[in-house]
Amino acid sequence: MNVAHVTSQRPLCDLYFSPRRVVVVGASNDPRKLSGRVIDFLNRSAFTGEVIPINPNRGTVQALRAYPSVGAYPHGNIDLAVLAVPAADVPGALQECAAADIPAAIVFASGFAETERGTQLQEKVAALCHRTGIRVLGPNCLGVIGAKTGAALTFSSVLDTGLELHDGPIAVVAQSGAMATYLYSLLLDHGLGVGYLANTGNEVDVTAAELLSSLLERSDVSSGVMYLEALNAPRALQQLSQTSQRTTKPVIVLKSGRTEAGAAAAKVHTGSAGVSGTETAGRLHDLGFVQVSTLSEAVDATQVFAAGRTPDGNRLTAVSMSGGAGVLMTDDAHDAGLRVDELPSEWRAPITAEIPSYGSSRNPIDMTAEFIKDPTILSRVLHVVTDHPDTDMIAVLLGNAERDSTAIVDTIVTSYAATSKPMVVVWTGGSGAPRKALRRAGVPTFSDGAHAARALGHLFAFSRTRERVAVG
Ligand SMILES: CC(=O)SCCNC(=O)CCNC(=O)[C@H](O)C(C)(C)COP(=O)(O)OP(=O)(O)OC[C@H]1O[C@@H](n2cnc3c(N)ncnc32)[C@H](O)[C@@H]1OP(=O)(O)O
Secondary structure (H helix, E strand, C coil), rough: CCCCCCCCCHHHHHHHHCCEEEEEEEECCCCCCCHHHHHHHHHCCCCCEEEEEEECCEEEEEEEEEEEEEECCCCCCCEEEEEEEEEHHHHHHHHHHHHCCCCEEECCCCCCCCCCHHHHHHHHHHHHHHHHEEECCCCCEEEEEECCCCEEEEHHHHHHCCCCCCCCCCEEEECCCHHHHHHHHHHCCCCCEEEEEEEEECCCCCCHHHHHHHCCCCCCCEEEEEEEECCCCHHHHHHHHHHHHHHHHCCEEEECCCCHHHHHHHHHHHCCCCHHHHHHHHHHCCCCEEEEHHHHHHHHHHHHHHCCCCCCCEEEEEEEECCCHHHHHHHHHHHHEEEECCCCHHHHHHHHHHCCCCCCCCCCEEEECCHHCCCCCHHHHHHHHHHHHCCCCCEEEEEEECCCHHHHHHHHHHHCCCCCCEEEEEEECCCCCHHHHHCCCCEECCCCCHHHHHHHHHHHHHHHHHHHHHHC
């Protein structure tokens, strides 16, 4: 079949996250099957678009009118096809979509280049993309979630807990489906809204870098998080880096397969070729991305970037209820490229006036356990600290302290709102309720000081990178 080249005027991210009309090819009537879950989710997610199931064996699928083939649907104007058919049926189905002038598709099926037998099949799909112009996300992927439009175009179990999608300015794009969903649920757990989530799988055509680049152009996206197994599209990464620099939006990259053994594991997961750890780190650094090496580091960094504050320098003032936590934070901050300098004496005097005589106003500031008796010390100390020009960022270090936690949370939220400087809270132990309350109020909050210091270190380093770009 000869097909005219498919084109669309709409940006790539609009086709995937705000499609106006979607066909689901291989849509099952059974909501428990992977190919039935997507229809079930869309039926329940307040999706703003229209859904058309394609199934040769049924007239209706989960109460929606179904058509036997894409070509049998008479009205056209389809933005996106979700292919839920097994791998062997994918080329035929894609060809049919391209013939129907559908500009983009998502391919769920596994059984492509991640297996030896599927390599040729993936090459066939690549050739088909090239020939027809249809854009393909996947194969071997679990699709996308667009919170604004209720586009639950996935079979992922991450939506089993509910279809209330939490919109927000963060875009997550991952080469692994599971990692996409882990990032999604961890970010939500930290009170952060994820407006856009995508899994690119084997990347026969659309890459994580290309899709995220398109998302960063949106005004409702302020930062991007990527999970990568391979840097298999250097040009797309370059383009993403340019978009990130032009828009001054941070892109946090979690790259796995850094070790030889890890790279071998990536090959059988998404069919990607790994690169050495040093080579990868160097490349990502040169491109100006925020590099992290664990899931929690990715979430921590996203938390501080989501607050949208930029430090003028790397001088951290730590206000602690524990001498030990202050000392540990000093080490952690140093490791993260920050300074915890002794405060000048004229500045120490107003702090000394607020804390017990056996406390310290040196920095880290030690309010001592007296804080438990009188938590108002914190608001008075923060008042001095947040105003002072020698402070570029602030860390409040608390632990347990549940009795007056509501008042303490209120104090911190007020102080946070009164300053434009980056400020984080480390609240170790306890029930976790104060951490949740602070995060809900938009205050980046951690349970481990080392994580907070590392995240602030990323924030400072990124601000320097951006300054260099602006000057150069
Ligand atoms: C990188 C990562 O970790 S992300 C995850 C990657 N992806 C995966 O893990 C997916 C793995 N699973 C697969 O690849 C599977 O083949 C899937 C999900 C694509 C499809 O599997 P199933 O849901 O079992 O499909 P199944 O063969 O039952 O067919 C589904 C429906 O399509 C219908 N159908 C069959 N042939 C066709 C056709 N040619 N066109 C349209 N519909 C068809 C069937 O009648 C069936 O409907 P019914 O259940 O109402 O009778």
